[in-house]
Structure formats: C-alpha cells, structure tokens
Amino acid sequence: MAIVEVKVPQLSESITEATMLTWKKKVGEAVAVDEILIEVETDKVVLEVPAPSAGVITEILQGDGATVTAEQLIAKIDTDAVAGAAAPAAAPAAAASAPAAAAPAASADKSGVAMPAAAKILADNNLSAANVAGTGKDGRVTKGDALGAIKAGSSIPTGAPKAALPQVAAPASKEELGDRPEQRVPMTRLRARIAERLLQSQATNAILTTFNEVNMAPVMDLRKKFQDQFTKEHGVKLGFMSFFVKAAVHALKKFPAVNASIDGNDIVYHGYFDIGIAVSSPRGLVVPILRNADQMSFADIEKKIAEFGQKAKEGKLGIDEMTGGTFSISNGGTFGSMMSTPIINPPQSAILGVHATKDRAVVENGQVVVRPMNYLAMSYDHRIIDGREAVLSLVAMKDALEDPSRLLFDL
Numbered sequence: 001m002a003i004v005e006v007k008v009p010q011l012s013e014s015i016t017e018a019t020m021l022t023w024k025k026k027v028g029e030a031v032a033v034d035e036i037l038i039e040v041e042t043d044k045v046v047l048e049v050p051a052p053s054a055g056v057i058t059e060i061l062q063g064d065g066a067t068v069t070a071e072q073l074i075a076k077i078d079t080d081a082v083a084g085a086a087a088p089a090a091a092p093a094a095a096a097s098a099p100a101a102a103a104p105a106a107s108a109d110k111s112g113v114a115m116p117a118a119a120k121i122l123a124d125n126n127l128s129a130a131n132v133a134g135t136g137k138d139g140r141v142t143k144g145d146a147l148g149a150i151k152a153g154s155s156i157p158t159g160a161p162k163a164a165l166p167q168v169a170a171p172a173s174k175e176e177l178g179d180r181p182e183q184r185v186p187m188t189r190l191r192a193r194i195a196e197r198l199l200q201s202q203a204t205n206a207i208l209t210t211f212n213e214v215n216m217a218p219v220m221d222l223r224k225k226f227q228d229q230f231t232k233e234h235g236v237k238l239g240f241m242s243f244f245v246k247a248a249v250h251a252l253k254k255f256p257a258v259n260a261s262i263d264g265n266d267i268v269y270h271g272y273f274d275i276g277i278a279v280s281s282p283r284g285l286v287v288p289i290l291r292n293a294d295q296m297s298f299a300d301i302e303k304k305i306a307e308f309g310q311k312a313k314e315g316k317l318g319i320d321e322m323t324g325g326t327f328s329i330s331n332g333g334t335f336g337s338m339m340s341t342p343i344i345n346p347p348q349s350a351i352l353g354v355h356a357t358k359d360r361a362v363v364e365n366g367q368v369v370v371r372p373m374n375y376l377a378m379s380y381d382h383r384i385i386d387g388r389e390a391v392l393s394l395v396a397m398k399d400a401l402e403d404p405s406r407l408l409f410d411l
Contacts, residue, residue, distance in 0.1 A: 004053040006075040008040055008068045011047075015319075018042045019189055020066045020074070022118075022142040024135070030056050031077065039143065039315075040068065041189050045322070046283070046315040049074070056081035118146040119185070121282040125150050147282070147314060190283045201344050206382040209341040210390045214398045216357045216372045219243050222404055234299035241277065242301040244329055244354055244397075246407050249273045249294045251396035252327060253410075257385050258393045259326045261347045267384050276328035276345060277305055280335075281312035287345055288317055289325045329354060333374070342379050349384055352397070353377035 011018060018040040025037055031051040038049050055077040062074040118141045122129055125146075132149045134141040187195070201207070223238050230238040252259040252273055260269045273294040276287040288308040290301060311317045328345045333356035342353035353376070360373040376397065380390045400406045 002055075002079040003058070004055065004077045004079055005073050006037060006049065006052060006077060008070055008072045008074060009047050009049060011042060011070040015042045017067050017069055018047070020062055020064055020068060021046070022064050022136055022144070023060060024142070024144065025057055027057050027060055030054075036144075037075065041283075042319075045317055045319050051077060053077055053079050055079035118143045121146040121150070125282065150282070150313065188283055190286070194284050197346060198343055201346050204346070205344050205349075207344060207379050208382050208387070208390070209377050209379040210387070210394055211339075211378075212376050212394050212398050214374050214376055214401045215362070216240075216374050216401065218402055218404055220357075220372060230299070234303070236299060236302045236306060238298065239302055239305070240354075240357075241305055241329070241331065242298040243401060243404065244331070244352070245275055245277075245290065245293055245296075245301050246298070247397040247400040248275060248327060248329060248352055250400045250407055250410070251393040253294070254396050255389045255393040257389050258350045258380065260384060261326070261349055262381070262384055263347070270326045272326070274324055274326045276325035276348070277308060278328060278330035279308055279312045281315070281317075283315060286312055286317060286322055287325065287328055288312070288321045289323070291324075327351070331355075333357065339375050339377065341377060344379055344381060350378060350380040350390070350393075352394075353379070 008018060019042075021039045021041055023038045025031055025035075031037065031054065033052070033054045034050045036048045037051055037057075039046050040049060041047075057075060058078045058081065059076040060074070061076075062068055062072070068074060119129070121127075121143065122132070122141070127146070127149055129141045132141045132145055134145055136142040136145070219240065223240075227238055230236075256269050257267075259273060260267050262268070272292055275290045275293040277290060278285055278287050288311075290296065290304055293301065296304070308317070308321070311321075325345065325348060327348055328342075328351040330340075330342045330351060331354040332340050332342075333354050337355050338358070339355060340353050342351045344351050355375045355377070357372045357374040359370050361368050362371050362373060363369075364371075376394060378390060378394045378397075
C-alpha cells in the first residue's frame, strides 16, 4: 500500500490560518491526479487543494469548517487501493469542531439545502438552492455547485417566489422561528478581514472627502466614435474605467502626496502607480491591483479589469493580485450609487469614488443645458494630504475627463 499525503497549500507570509470549506470527495472514493478535493478560504483568497496523486481516499483528518495552517496534513490517498474495496473510515474528530451548519444529519435528504458558503453566493446572485443540483452529502448544494450554477447562467424561474432567507444546512425549525425568522451564519474569513481593515482605516486615518462633478459627454462621445474599431482591434470593449484610471494616474503624477503612504513617522512617496480596482465578488469586496498603470494602454486596462472581474466571480484571484497598491478607485455607479464617501484602503492615503452618470441641468455660459454628469468623491488622509492638494488633484481628474486629449499631451 502506497500512501500519499494531502496537505494545505502554502499560504502568504501574512496569513497564518485558513478555513476548510466542503470536501468534494468522501473516504473510500476514487480520485484522479490534480482533481480538486476541497477548497480552503483565507482572509484574502480561496485556494484549491488538488489530489497530488490518483488513488482512493483512505482518511480525512480535517473536516468541513476546520481551521488549518499551511502544510497541515488533511487527508491521505492510497495509490494502490480500489474504490469501494474497504469500508469508509470514521469521520475525523476535527469535523466535530466545524460549525453546526456544516454538520448535517446523515440520513435526511437535504437536496435544495445549501451549505453556508454556498448560501451566501446564491443569495448574492439571487439564485435559489432549490434550482441548483447539489453534489454534497445527501444532495446539499456546495460552494462549487453554486459557482457552477452562476457560470451556467442559472436563475430563479419567472414567477417563483424569492426566499426571504437562503436555506442553510440544519436550519432552525418553524416552531423555533415562528413568523419572525432569523439566520445566524459565521462571517467568512474575507468578510471578517474586510471589517477589520475598514475599522482600522477609520481609526487610524484622518479621513476627509472632497467632491466635484464632471461632464462625461466628451468621454462618451469618444467611446461612441471608436467603440467598434476598438473592440475589433483589441477584442474588448472600451469602458469608462480605463478613462478613470488614466485620469487618476494623470493627477497622481501632478500631486505625489496623493500617491504616497505613511510608514511610522515617514512619508513614503511611490515612484510607481499601482491602482486598486474595487470589485464585487460572491465572497465580498476585493481590490485587485493594476500594476504600473501608467505604462498600460486603454486596452491593457480594460482587459485586466475584465480578467479581475471574472476571477473574482470564480474566487480565483491570487494573493499577489490583491497585495499592495498606491491608490484605489471604487465605482459605485455600477450599482446606481449617486454619491458616497469611500473609505481609504490602508496603507494607501486616498481613494476615488465614481458614481452613476445621469443627465442633469447645468449652467454653461449663462445658459441652462442638459449634460451627462458624474459626481466624483475623493477621500484622503489629511495627515499627509492638504486640502489644496486633494481638491486640485480631483480637479485635475475632472479636467482630464472633460478634455481627454490632455491625457495624450500630459497637460
């Protein structure tokens, strides 16, 4: 008998623990080499654990919901065994420490019931667990099932009532809930990390926000003129975010303090422009980084943002893709936001909030005219960025968007 060990992948230096999600295989089942056995969630990313060798799982040492560390042994595979030749081993003791929602009854049919991570994904995408085929124990919907349903374009059938709360394994009974249902679900590591960083930002930065408005007509006209040719040439649509990124870099070059950060009693002025793009994912808000954005073309930016969006949706963003950054952009306009005060992403010192573009009555040369206007908001750390620099940097972004030719000549 040849035993191969399955271990937790190497984690980032800043991450010490991860949470086991849902096993895709059971003890006694055959696996193929590189077949994904389980996913582990850190406070930044979800990592897949592939089978290091083909064979049969003989032992699972850490169950769903267990907390593990890098290189920790979680299962064993017998490369010489035949599936079904031996009775499954007893469930590991570690599984007993998993959340109650992840410890379903053995005999009940739980088809249409989602595991906690899957329930969150389904709720965020307006999907019903009843319409997703579950591959988990007793037919439960796993995280992988939920992501697969989203990728396949599943949706709640027309006319079907939308559940007020997503179902989870081992829900409370009707007698306990009555007509005032509640649901308690543990925070994911990412959500807990987001909460920690936002509180840190509010507590340690002297945050102020300055606002301005921008006439988006020049950008919209430019997009309309070159959209077809751009798409044909580069294989990606020309969106608004590439203009916002270019305008931000344009302003950061003029006002280096906005691109700086604080380290102890020192101000670190960055000679590069790594722009974080806030992206909504099923697991929460993530901020992947456009490295050296000043050296990227419009097409490069659009392609990278599209790639980030797809990876975020599938939970495939790597730790290195979300580490660092000197300035961030958050586009609440995609959800219809008209105004907001974005929170700085530490250790950065400023963030640009972009909102929905709407036709508004504005005064030009003494005449009231209708223009597509967008409100910009820039939150900044007043410890190193003075009001003058903040206001003028936002004005520089406004000027670049209202006259995109400035970007060509760096004016």
